[in-house]
Amino acid sequence: MRVIECMALARLRETIASGDTLTREAMEAEDHQDALLRSRAKFHLPPGLLYFDGNSLGPLPKKSRERLLRVIDREWGEDLVRSWNVHRWIDWPRTVGSKIAQLIGAESDEVVVADSTSVNLFKLMSAALELRPGRSVILSEDRQFPTDLYMAQGLAHLRTDVRMRTVERSQLTLALDEDVAVLVLTHVDYRSGQLHDMAAMTRAAHERGALVLWDLSHSTGALPVDLNGCYVDLAVGCGYKFLNGGPGAPGFLYVARRWQQRARSPLAGWLGHRSPFAFEPVYRPALGIERFRCGTPPILSLAAFDAALDLFDDLDLESVWSKAISLGDTFLALVEQQIMDPELKIACPLEGRQRGSQISLRHPQAFSVMQALIERGVVGDFREPDILRFGLGPLYTSHVNVWDAVQVLKQVLKSRAWDTQAFRVRKTVT
Numbered sequence: 001m002r003v004i005e006c007m008a009l010a011r012l013r014e015t016i017a018s019g020d021t022l023t024r025e026a027m028e029a030e031d032h033q034d035a036l037l038r039s040r041a042k043f044h045l046p047p048g049l050l051y052f053d054g055n056s057l058g059p060l061p062k063k064s065r066e067r068l069l070r071v072i073d074r075e076w077g078e079d080l081v082r083s084w085n086v087h088r089w090i091d092w093p094r095t096v097g098s099k100i101a102q103l104i105g106a107e108s109d110e111v112v113v114a115d116s117t118s119v120n121l122f123k124l125m126s127a128a129l130e131l132r133p134g135r136s137v138i139l140s141e142d143r144q145f146p147t148d149l150y151m152a153q154g155l156a157h158l159r160t161d162v163r164m165r166t167v168e169r170s171q172l173t174l175a176l177d178e179d180v181a182v183l184v185l186t187h188v189d190y191r192s193g194q195l196h197d198m199a200a201m202t203r204a205a206h207e208r209g210a211l212v213l214w215d216l217s218h219s220t221g222a223l224p225v226d227l228n229g230c231y232v233d234l235a236v237g238c239g240y241k242f243l244n245g246g247p248g249a250p251g252f253l254y255v256a257r258r259w260q261q262r263a264r265s266p267l268a269g270w271l272g273h274r275s276p277f278a279f280e281p282v283y284r285p286a287l288g289i290e291r292f293r294c295g296t297p298p299i300l301s302l303a304a305f306d307a308a309l310d311l312f313d314d315l316d317l318e319s320v321w322s323k324a325i326s327l328g329d330t331f332l333a334l335v336e337q338q339i340m341d342p343e344l345k346i347a348c349p350l351e352g353r354q355r356g357s358q359i360s361l362r363h364p365q366a367f368s369v370m371q372a373l374i375e376r377g378v379v380g381d382f383r384e385p386d387i388l389r390f391g392l393g394p395l396y397t398s399h400v401n402v403w404d405a406v407q408v409l410k411q412v413l414k415s416r417a418w419d420t421q422a423f424r425v426r427k428t429v430t
């Protein structure tokens with residue numbers, strides 16, 4: 001399915017560019033012609049809820065629920081241990097991985113689903129260090145998502161010859177010296193939504209002899225990624241965000257074919273062995289990407305994840321991203337036109353092509369404001385220190401949804417509904 005750059009979208013763009021006032025009717029017209037919105041019926045979305053947190057937990061695909069019930073009742077319930085062969089459970093990390101490969105510009109034998117994104121970061125950073133003997137630095141950005149930094153710190157703690165270096169984004173190229181073994185970057189910044197130029201940064205790393213490891217947690221399923229086209233060495237990503245794989249869905253990892261025979265996982269689990277069921281006493285890594293598997297895969301999570309990936313079957317990620325940009329541009333235009341609160345600032349790039357699938361706003365009372373929004377059925381999230389984050393899932397979010405959410409935000413700010421003790425109490429998960 002191709003989403004046509006329809007007339008309504010073109011008109012909407014013009015309106016935004018010209019500064020003319022947007023109307024809810026214009027949003028309705030846009031939704032009417034939005035071919036991607038056909039995917040919306042494939043999700044379970046609670047009525048009345050405006051969901052802008054699919055970048056933290058994607059909504060439940062109806063097929064995932066059906067699939068889980070079948071796997072539980074039939075495969076687990078009836079076929080039991082035979083299912084590893086009969087239903088090919090043992091291959092699922094690879095079969096699910098090959099579906100993801102299609103979304104990130106990789107070959108199907110370059111991606112496997114395993115463990116969590118954090119664990120995969122550890123495995124691939126360690127592999128990268130071994131592939132670059134004589135170099136001891138993991139270079140990253142200071143505003144990187146914490147788990148990426150923590151895992152590198154953990155690795156440096158274990159391997160006292162390894163150091164981690166973090167610099168500001170603008171200093172990254174300068175910091176790439178002959179000590180750097182691997183540059184670890186998040187493609188879409190989780191706070192601001194700002195996108196890195198994958199091709200340029202990969203080239204810069206290679207020019208200095210370093211490898212590159214991209215974290216695709218906020219990119220996969222939201223925008224086109226071309227790992228092979230950018231000659232990327234290593235990558236990891238997340239299953240439960242824009243891929244809608246379900247809470248705690250396993251992560252995935254990519255190792256370019258050219259590195260696979262030399263790259264080694266530090267976690268030499270039996271399912272990464274060349275011949276797991278020979279039960280040999282000594283580890284021998286599997287020949288390809290399989291060597292980055294570790295232990296037994298979480299079959300129920302993989303079942304839900306696999307069904308969720310089918311939603312991308314006929315979609316073209318250029319169109320998915322175009323829609324995200326249109327939703328984001330609309331969101332920003334409405335904030336500009338309708339919200340007068342001087343304390344509310346835009347915290348994401350204005351240019352859609354420099355943004356992932358999210359809008360970030362800044363407000364000194366962002367935490368309380370988000371609590372007030374959530375209470376009114378507009379679910380986004382808060383990120384330290386002052387960010388209101390709204391994920392834009394193009395498969396299920398409409399332009400009318402954006403309009404309605406901005407109206408609630410306007411009302412919350414105008415009435416100062418956020419200004420109550422109840423909305424100041426931090427929960428464990430924000």
Ligand SMILES: *Cc1c(COP(=O)(O)O)cnc(C)c1O
Binds near residue numbers: 145147251
């Ligand atoms: C969400 C996210 C993760 C998640 O890691 P888990 O191990 O799945 O908890 C990692 N990195 C980035 C950049 C993320 O946005």
